[in-house]
Amino acid sequence: MSEHNKAAAVRLFTEIFPTGTYEDVAALVHPDGVGHEAPPGSPTGPDGVWRTIQFLRSAFEGLSYEIHHAVAEGDLVALHCTLHGRQVGPLPGLPPSGAVVALRMMRLLRFADDKIIEDWGIRDELDLQCQLQAAVAPA
Numbered sequence: 846m847s848e849h850n851k852a853a854a855v856r857l858f859t860e861i862f863p864t865g866t867y868e869d870v871a872a873l874v875h876p877d878g879v880g881h882e883a884p885p886g887s888p889t890g891p892d893g894v895w896r897t898i899q900f901l902r903s904a905f906e907g908l909s910y911e912i913h914h915a916v917a918e919g920d921l922v923a924l925h926c927t928l929h930g931r932q933v934g935p936l937p938g939l940p941p942s943g944a945v946v947a948l949r950m951m952r953l954l955r956f957a958d959d960k961i962i963e964d965w966g967i968r969d970e971l972d973l974q975c976q977l978q979a980a981v982a983p984a
Contacts, residue, residue, distance in 0.1 A: 857873055950967060
């Protein structure tokens with residue numbers, strides 16, 4: 846089961862986030878799925894993940910994920926990955942910069958009933974802010 850979960854987690858980020866459909870999300874995310882870093886009041890389950898995907902696609906042209914490590918044990922999958930893209934849409938507190946960015950992160954996903962039911966993430970947001978501010982800093 847661990848290898849199946851690992852493949853599903855990798856697919857979510859490498860295939861579905863960049864180009865997948867809502868139906869693809871619903872096939873992988875549990876109806877009761879929770880994103881623990883989502884703002885209060887955010888939808889749960891596939892609706893919440895789809896909302897995040899739409900936001901990221903509008904913020905980053907050419908959105909893609911590079912998976913550096915994927916480790917699975919029991920019902921958990923840990924990913925060390927990097928989001929790549931050109932910032933063409935606003936981010937909270939940051940206007941579009943046109944900068945090409947690489948956002949490093951760690952994800953921990955828990956599975957139940959063969960679907961992702963919990964997700965935790967840690968992103969290097971300070972590095973992202975430095976990349977975006979460097980792109981718009983006056984020469």
